Amino acid sequence: MLVGVQFTGTVPANQSRRWFTFNWPAAWQVDWNVMSTSPVPGAAQVEWDVAVERASADRITYWITIRNVTGQDVNVEARYAVLN
Numbered sequence: 001m002l003v004g005v006q007f008t009g010t011v012p013a014n015q016s017r018r019w020f021t022f023n024w025p026a027a028w029q030v031d032w033n034v035m036s037t038s039p040v041p042g043a044a045q046v047e048w049d050v051a052v053e054r055a056s057a058d059r060i061t062y063w064i065t066i067r068n069v070t071g072q073d074v075n076v077e078a079r080y081a082v083l084n
Contacts (some may be wrong), residue, residue, distance in 0.1 A: 002082040008037070010075050011046065011068040019078065022061040026054070029083040034066050037075045045074050 011017045024030060034048040046066055053061040068074045 004080060005077045006080050008075065008077045009066075010073055011066050012073050013068060013071050016065055016067045018063060018065045020061055020063045021078075022055060022059070024060040024062065026058050026060050027084075028060075030060075030062070031081045031083055032062065032064060033079045033081075034064070035077050035079060037077055038073070040070060040072070040074075043070070045070050046076060 006021050007019055009017060009019065032048070032050045034046055036045040038045070046068060048064060048066045051063040051065070053063065055061045064078055066076055066078075
């Protein structure tokens with residue numbers, strides 16, 4: 001399995017940010033996860049969703065929206081795992 005961090009960033013308090021990552025092979029099954037790198041114990045910090053664009057016959061663009069559900073800025077990293 002191929003795993004890694006695609007990007008890092010900061011999401012301001014109570015806001016959302018959207019990133020994209022492109023040129024992924026369409027034949028790959030990719031799982032996306034977002035992890036906060038800002039320790040704040042006691043509650044969830046982020047939610048995310050992934051949208052998919054078929055950029056060409058053999059390439060995919062992923063659009064990742066990350067929502068900060070806290071009252072303070074949160075640093076995040078977007079992690080991927082290629083499952084096949």
